[in-house]
Amino acid sequence: xxxxxxxxxxxxxxxxxxxxxxxxxxxxxxxxxxxxxxxxxxxxxxxxxxxxxxxxxxxxxxxxxxxxxxxxxxxxxxxxxxxxxxxxxxxxxxxxxxxxxxxxxxxxxxxxxx
Amino acid sequence: xxxxxxxxxxxxxxxxxxxxxxxxxxxxxxxxxxxxxxxxxxxxxxxxxxxxxxxxxxxxxxxxxxxxxxxxxxxxxxxxxxxxxxxxxxxxxxxxxxxxxxxxxxxxxxxxxxxx
Numbered sequence: 001x002x003x004x005x006x007x008x009x010x011x012x013x014x015x016x017x018x019x020x021x022x023x024x025x026x027x028x029x030x031x032x033x034x035x036x037x038x039x040x041x042x043x044x045x046x047x048x049x050x051x052x053x054x055x056x057x058x059x060x061x062x063x064x065x066x067x068x069x070x071x072x073x074x075x076x077x078x079x080x081x082x083x084x085x086x087x088x089x090x091x092x093x094x095x096x097x098x099x100x101x102x103x104x105x106x107x108x109x110x111x112x113x114x
Numbered sequence: 115x116x117x118x119x120x121x122x123x124x125x126x127x128x129x130x131x132x133x134x135x136x137x138x139x140x141x142x143x144x145x146x147x148x149x150x151x152x153x154x155x156x157x158x159x160x161x162x163x164x165x166x167x168x169x170x171x172x173x174x175x176x177x178x179x180x181x182x183x184x185x186x187x188x189x190x191x192x193x194x195x196x197x198x199x200x201x202x203x204x205x206x207x208x209x210x211x212x213x214x215x216x217x218x219x220x221x222x223x224x225x226x227x228x229x230x
Contacts, residue, residue, distance in 0.1 A: 034218070034219075036221070042223060043118075043205055043221040043222050043223040043224050044205065044207075044221040045221070046218050046219070046220060046221075049218060090157065092157075101159045101162060101170065101172070101173070102147075102149075102159060102219065103159070104156060104157035105156075106156045107156065107157075
């Protein structure tokens with residue numbers, strides 16, 4: 001079965017420090033992978049996606065993610081965290097054979113302290 | 115340009131009543147999706163409209179749920195005889211259609227449904 005796992009419910013990091021939010025996936029064939037962010041009482045905002053090509057994908061707000069096929073991972077990273085990055089982050093994979101159906105991880109709450 | 119809009123933003127209803135949730139996609143986006151976000155289940159896919167093709171209804175949890183899309187634009191999600199477990203945030207998204215894979219889905223702010 002196709003699935004996405006975000007092993008950490010919460011990640012705490014100090015402002016200015018690098019951050020990583022982890023995501024692993026299980027899907028047959030080549031995956032299409034996405035990261036979304038959700039601020040309180042808001043909808044999901046697209047951050048970045050991997051479809052093909054360069055394994056390092058750069059997205060909005062200084063975020064990037066690295067696709068690692070051997071480890072089936074797509075971790076989200078940022079070199080220097082901001083307090084305003086505090087939000088809920090979702091990793092998603094497109095379900096094969098069902099174009100348009102995104103399978104989401106359970107989300108990771110990122111808390112950046114000053 | 116304008117993003118995906120949803121109405122109402124909040125809906126409180128009594129158990130057993132029917133509700134309709136509306137979604138206006140981004141202009142020019144031919145694909146439209148409904149998801150449900152709840153504490154216990156996370157984000158769940160409900161239904162997907164792609165152009166003129168038959169919708170993918172594989173995520174609808176019961177026959178009390180239905181959705182339609184008129185004129186290839188606005189969509190309405192209807193829940194009949196609401197139950198307390200239907201309480202959730204209902205999110206709509208839209209995207210362009212590209213051959214072979216899903217283009218980026220852009221989400222609306224959601225409708226928070228509370229069933230008393």
